[in-house]
Amino acid sequence: MENSEDEEDENEWRNSFVDSPTHSPPAAAASGPSISETRVPAHKVILHFDLDCFYAQVEMIRNPALREVPLGIQQKYIIVTCNYVARERGVNKLMSVTDAKEKCPELVLVKGEDLTHYREMSYKMTELLMSYCPLVERLGFDENFMDVTEMVEQRLAQIVKSEDFSFKGHVYNHPSADVKASNYPRLALGSHIAAELREAVHSKLGLTGCAGIATNKLLAKLVSGTFKPNQQTTLLPENISDIMGCLSSVRKVPGVGHQTAKRLQALGLVSVKDLQLCPLNDLAKEFGSPTAQRLKNLSLGVDDSPVTCTGAPQSLSDEDSFKKMSSTKEVSEKTQQLLSSLVERMRKDGRQPQTFRLTIRKYTTTNKWFSRESRQCPIPDHIGQKISSGSSDDAVMQLLPLAMKLFYRMVDCGAPFHLTLINVCFSNLQTRAAAVTGKGSITSFFSQSTSPKKSQAVLSQCQCVDSSQGIDMDHQFGTDGMITQHNKQPAIQSSSSSSSSEAPLHGLRWKQNFAVIVEETRNASCSTAGCDPDETANAVTRLPPNVDPEVFKLLPEDIQKELLSPAYVSSLYSTSSSQSGTDVPSTSKSKLPETLTDSESISDTKDAANKLNSSNRVTTVNHQGKAGTSAFPEEEVMEEGGLSFPRLSDCEFPGNVDPKVFSELPPDVQRELMSEWKQQKPILKTSSSKKPGKSLMSKDRKAPGKGSQANNLFKYFKPS
DNA sequence: CCGGGGCATT
DNA sequence: AATGCCC
Numbered sequence: 001m002e003n004s005e006d007e008e009d010e011n012e013w014r015n016s017f018v019d020s021p022t023h024s025p026p027a028a029a030a031s032g033p034s035i036s037e038t039r040v041p042a043h044k045v046i047l048h049f050d051l052d053c054f055y056a057q058v059e060m061i062r063n064p065a066l067r068e069v070p071l072g073i074q075q076k077y078i079i080v081t082c083n084y085v086a087r088e089r090g091v092n093k094l095m096s097v098t099d100a101k102e103k104c105p106e107l108v109l110v111k112g113e114d115l116t117h118y119r120e121m122s123y124k125m126t127e128l129l130m131s132y133c134p135l136v137e138r139l140g141f142d143e144n145f146m147d148v149t150e151m152v153e154q155r156l157a158q159i160v161k162s163e164d165f166s167f168k169g170h171v172y173n174h175p176s177a178d179v180k181a182s183n184y185p186r187l188a189l190g191s192h193i194a195a196e197l198r199e200a201v202h203s204k205l206g207l208t209g210c211a212g213i214a215t216n217k218l219l220a221k222l223v224s225g226t227f228k229p230n231q232q233t234t235l236l237p238e239n240i241s242d243i244m245g246c247l248s249s250v251r252k253v254p255g256v257g258h259q260t261a262k263r264l265q266a267l268g269l270v271s272v273k274d275l276q277l278c279p280l281n282d283l284a285k286e287f288g289s290p291t292a293q294r295l296k297n298l299s300l301g302v303d304d305s306p307v308t309c310t311g312a313p314q315s316l317s318d319e320d321s322f323k324k325m326s327s328t329k330e331v332s333e334k335t336q337q338l339l340s341s342l343v344e345r346m347r348k349d350g351r352q353p354q355t356f357r358l359t360i361r362k363y364t365t366t367n368k369w370f371s372r373e374s375r376q377c378p379i380p381d382h383i384g385q386k387i388s389s390g391s392s393d394d395a396v397m398q399l400l401p402l403a404m405k406l407f408y409r410m411v412d413c414g415a416p417f418h419l420t421l422i423n424v425c426f427s428n429l430q431t432r433a434a435a436v437t438g439k440g441s442i443t444s445f446f447s448q449s450t451s452p453k454k455s456q457a458v459l460s461q462c463q464c465v466d467s468s469q470g471i472d473m474d475h476q477f478g479t480d481g482m483i484t485q486h487n488k489q490p491a492i493q494s495s496s497s498s499s500s501s502e503a504p505l506h507g508l509r510w511k512q513n514f515a516v517i518v519e520e521t522r523n524a525s526c527s528t529a530g531c532d533p534d535e536t537a538n539a540v541t542r543l544p545p546n547v548d549p550e551v552f553k554l555l556p557e558d559i560q561k562e563l564l565s566p567a568y569v570s571s572l573y574s575t576s577s578s579q580s581g582t583d584v585p586s587t588s589k590s591k592l593p594e595t596l597t598d599s600e601s602i603s604d605t606k607d608a609a610n611k612l613n614s615s616n617r618v619t620t621v622n623h624q625g626k627a628g629t630s631a632f633p634e635e636e637v638m639e640e641g642g643l644s645f646p647r648l649s650d651c652e653f654p655g656n657v658d659p660k661v662f663s664e665l666p667p668d669v670q671r672e673l674m675s676e677w678k679q680q681k682p683i684l685k686t687s688s689s690k691k692p693g694k695s696l697m698s699k700d701r702k703a704p705g706k707g708s709q710a711n712n713l714f715k716y717f718k719p720s
Numbered sequence: 721c722c723g724g725g726g727c728a729t730t
Numbered sequence: 731a732a733t734g735c736c737c
Contacts (some may be wrong), residue, residue: 075722094721115723140725142737257736313725321722357731370721376731423724 043237045190046307047146047197048220051125051209052229054142056083058121059110061206070104072097076321080112084229113320115141124205126310129197137217139311142209145217146197147307149396152189159185168195169211169232172223173239184236188363191234218303219243223253239299247272253298260295263287275299298613312429316349317357318342319423324363326418328404338424339396343387346426352388353379353426356399358406361421372421375406379426388432395547 031496051057055073060066060083070086079100082091090103100107110117122141130136134146159165168191181188194211201207211232212224222243223235235243247253250272251261263286269275278297283292297303318338323478325331335358346353357376364371379387379402384396403424411417 051736073722080722113723119724138725141723143737259735310726314727315725317724355731370728370734372733374732601729 043215044149044222045152048212048224049144051142053081055081055112069108072109074109135307137307145307151188155189167191172235216303244301315427317425323419345390351429352384354428357425359423363418375409
């Protein structure tokens with residue numbers, strides 16, 4: 001059942017590649033001992049979501065009056081995107097403001113340099129998708145991949161044999177009604193799921209978008225844009241060569257960028273067809289064997305890269321570009337300004353950056369817009385602490401000299417200089433738990449007393465997420481959101497809606513935290529409808545087969561702590577999760593509610609509806625009650641948020657942790673640990689062992705640090 | 721070539 | 731730590 005034997009469509013799919021000499025076996029698979037026969041997996045069903053003119057949509061939600069007018073989103077002197085009214089009048093993406101105004105003098109412009117609102121909405125989108133299936137990968141702010149293979153299999157199992165059903169939306173190169181879903185039941189079900197998710201996104205967030213349904217990420221992305229806007233397209237295996245073949249330029253292939261395209265062109269390869277036909281050896285001479293194979297595969301529509309959960313960002317940065325900056329005073333002021341907003345964002349994130357980087361772009365006549373230089377340095381701990389919990393202004397003031405030091409390493413201020421961009425970036429983001437314990441050992445952990453301050457911080461973040469949620473942000477435009485469209489002052493200044501706390505996005509993380517917290521404390525505080533005690537209890541109580549709680553409890557305290565460390569957790573994921581791209585941890589599937597099963601749909605499913613609305617309901621939460629009995633007295637407000645993502649626990653709560661042991665930890669420590677877990681990538685591939693051959697699009701994350709140490713700890717667990 | 725963000729390589 | 735490449 002797990003390696004569900006292929007039906008006809010699988011065979012057809014496979015056959016379509018069999019003749020390709022360069023084709024490597026569709027990786028994945030072989031989670032167990034490689035039985036030669038069963039190792040070819042059922043093909044995956046991958047969805048790609050691509051929101052329509054994303055920034056413009058967000059602005060139109062914030063101010064519905066903009067829906068009726070041609071709207072362009074302006075960053076500096078560029079229209080980065082525009083609504084469809086504007087497109088009808090000849091405005092296009094990445095058009096200069098001058099050209100756009102020429103084409104469409106009535107064009108209304110909204111400044112889009114502050115990404116806060118876009119970022120927030122972007123994460124809401126990802127969270128919404130994740131609430132149905134945790135395997136979601138972000139690509140930029142407006143695209144998401146989703147691996148729904150498991151969901152499809154579940155539905156397939158429930159389908160009545162004779163049941164006749166069809167594809168939702170378009171089918172690439174087919175008069176959609178032609179195609180019988182029974183020939184490709186999995187893709188057909190994928191198209192149903194895509195349709196339902198798009199509807200959910202629309203009803204819950206007010207956003208429209210396209211979806212592509214195919215057997216891998218490459219194809220899903222390529223096919224999703226076939227019908228725009230607000231439509232979806234399924235690609236059948238038999239049409240793979242069609243969609244690849246009609247790509248005029250290799251550049252159209254996701255994963256082939258400018259540089260790669262240029263190098264290919266030097267080999268005389270321009271179209272995808274050229275690339276398909278080019279001998280692998282020729283490619284290997286230019287790119288090396290692995291890259292050559294990847295390129296060739298991509299040209300054929302082959303892509304075995306897994307959908308990798310994106311999780312929280314690995315870095316936060318802020319930048320500004322300008323015509324000219326040539327004095328250190330300006331540089332210092334601009335840097336300070338950038339640092340201020342970055343520090344605020346960093347603080348809301350909750351993690352503590354260990355590295356600071358300053359990037360600049362120097363003006364050069366030789367037109368190298370792209371060349372940026374950067375210098376980076378460690379952030380002294382005392383400064384890091386100010387960023388996350390101290391005075392923001394102090395933090396900025398201490399970072400500024402650091403930044404200037406880096407600046408002087410790149411610019412000789414004795415001579416004239418001319419900058420056109422400054423970027424500040426925090427990376428190497430660590431949770432306080434990790435920061436507090438100092439590098440390797442977690443020993444001082446328990447001596448840390450519970451920190452009221454931190455709890456408060458978490459709470460306020462929760463409230464921030466809360467207040468920033470809600471689809472109709474219209475009302476945020478009190479009186480200042482009116483449309484202006486004169487030529488002198490072409491841009492509307494986005495109402496600075498500072499009211500809706502910048503509290504961004506890691507709603508993702510926070511909500512996941514809440515989910516875990518709720519589960520841990522549910523006896524004390526779970527009181528709301530939609531909270532299924534069995535489900536949540538299981539999520540936390542269940543241990544994977546290779547973990548012996550009894551053994552765990554007998555371990556020395558410090559060893560236990562190491563086992564709870566994020567590095568260990570992630571290493572566990574990376575080694576225990578199967579290499580198969582199609583195998584989803586079985587725990588995460590069985591409990592998926594039937595939210596999407598029928599045309600009935602999402603909104604009618606209590607569970608889903610509760611989830612999706614949670615953000616709007618947080619304010620209605622009962623703030624009192626079991627304050628005394630909860631392990632997190634200050635955080636009652638979280639329970640609603642937690643209930644909204646009951647299923648995430650499968651994916652997010654490390655299964656190797658003994659809940660009893662965990663529950664005996666101080667609340668503060670529990671919270672820190674959970675916070676850490678949230679930031680690990682739940683799905684990790686081992687980059688060394690198997691080699692699914694990552695595509696250019698894959699991320700292939702590694703477990704952070706301490707791998708060897710963590711691995712040694714495996715001996716404390718039962719062999720699986 | 722705007723604003724981000726990520727990964728791999730050196 | 732710095733650059734390149736990708737979206």
